[in-house]
Amino acid sequence: MASSLLVSFLLLSFLSFASPLPSDTILDAAEILSDSGFVSMALTLEIVSQTLTVQSPSLTIFAPNDAAFSQAGQPSLSLLQFHFCPIPLPLESLKLLSTGTKIPTLLSGHSLIVTSSPSSDQISLNNVKITGGSPIYDDGSMIIFGIEDFFDPNFGLPVPIGSPRSTPRCGSSSTNGSMDFPGVSWFEGASAALRSNGHSVMASFLDLQLEGFKEPTMMTIFAPVDQSMVNPMKNVSVFLRHVVPCKLLWNDLVNFDDGTVLPTYSNGFTITVTRSDSVLMLNGVPVFFPNMYFSDPLVVHGLNEVLAVQEKPKEMAELFYWTGEDGDQMLLGNDEF
Incomplete structure (x- = not known):
């Protein structure tokens, strides 16, 4: 289990960025890349260094070889971001990671x-081998590691390009904190993830909900990392505050308008969707691991922090949006459920 948590622990250690990488480091790295036969990536690193490297004081870069550049052409900035990880990952650490472990990148949501x-x-990452x-x-x-091809940003996404995305349907949240959970097989997969x-x-909170299963329903769980949970057993409502009574894949979340409000199973607690510099925020907290787990009735997204209560007028706290099959949104009050 310790190896599975390695990436999460490392990222938390580097969340408070102190300063960007020094220019001498970039120049040295580019020179060694060029000498090692990665000429295209060396030139690209020099060009984009002022744009990408200022986002973090440390990086792991996965460099496609020259043949990949020749076949794909000059990559977009967003594709390059997908090849930059904001934490240093030594080879020994990569070898310890279990299959399915997610490694963050500078491309938001990927x-x-x-x-x-x-x-x-x-x-291998995204089925691309490290050379x-x-x-x-x-x-x-x-x-910097060499790789044999560019990573595909759509690898592992539940909704392929060109296929219909799921329609989020938010029903009423229970006022007494009870939930209708999906089948046990889906539950076990989510708990393991x-x-x-x-x-x-x-x-552990999810484990405690096994008693009293009712008819299957759809839900989305926004899960804070362990380090952000202070005395969690003294406030069991924290679980209900992070569960939304509808299935929302990452593609659904990013298509919500700023200000969209989602209900939760915690009576009176809602989640407001906003953006900060194009980063999707939920009550001011960014989604860290989109689509950590997904099945027919259930989606889990990872967060770095606990969702806090937002300051807002009482009448606004009692409203939330519902999205219909045609994509139109309707503002609803709790008394309509």
Whole structure:
């Protein structure tokens, strides 16, 4: 379990960015990339360094080889962001990550997925192999690995490009805190995903809901990491505050307008969707692991913080939106459910 939580612990350690990487580091890395046969990525790193590297004081960069650049052409800025991880990941740490572990990137809402096992001699992310037996560059703050092709940002997404996205349907949230949970098989999958990604406290809360199953329903769980949960057992309502009575995939969330309000199973507590510099925020907290787990009735998204109560007029706290099949939104009051 410790190896499964490695990425979450590392990222939390680097959330408070102190300063960008020094320019000397970028120049040294670019020179070594070029000398190692990654000329296209070396030139690209120099060009985008002022744009991408200022976002973090440390990075792991996955560099496609020159053949990949020749075939795909010059990548977009967003595609390059998908190849930059905001934490240093030594080779030894990558080897410890279990299959399915998600690695954050600078592309908002997109994570790399480990597709190799710790017992494998070859490490792969998004089914793309890391080449060579060691990093191309490693000074502790910046680590660069060679890869045989560009990563696909759509790898592992539940809704392929061109297919219909699910229609979110938010029903009423229970006033007494009871919930109709999906089938046990879906529950077990969600609980396992939570535990393997550093959300054991929320998984434990989910375990406690096994008693009293009713008819299956749809729901979305926004799960804070364990480190953000202070004395969680003294405030069991924290679980209900992070569960929405409808299925909302990442593609659904990013298409909501700013100010959209979602109901929860905690009576009177709502979640407001906003954006800050294009980053999707829920009550001011960004989604860290989109689509951590998803099944027919259930979706789990990971958060770095607990959702806090938002300051708003009482009458606004009693309203939320519902999205119909045609995509139109309707503002509803709690008394309409």
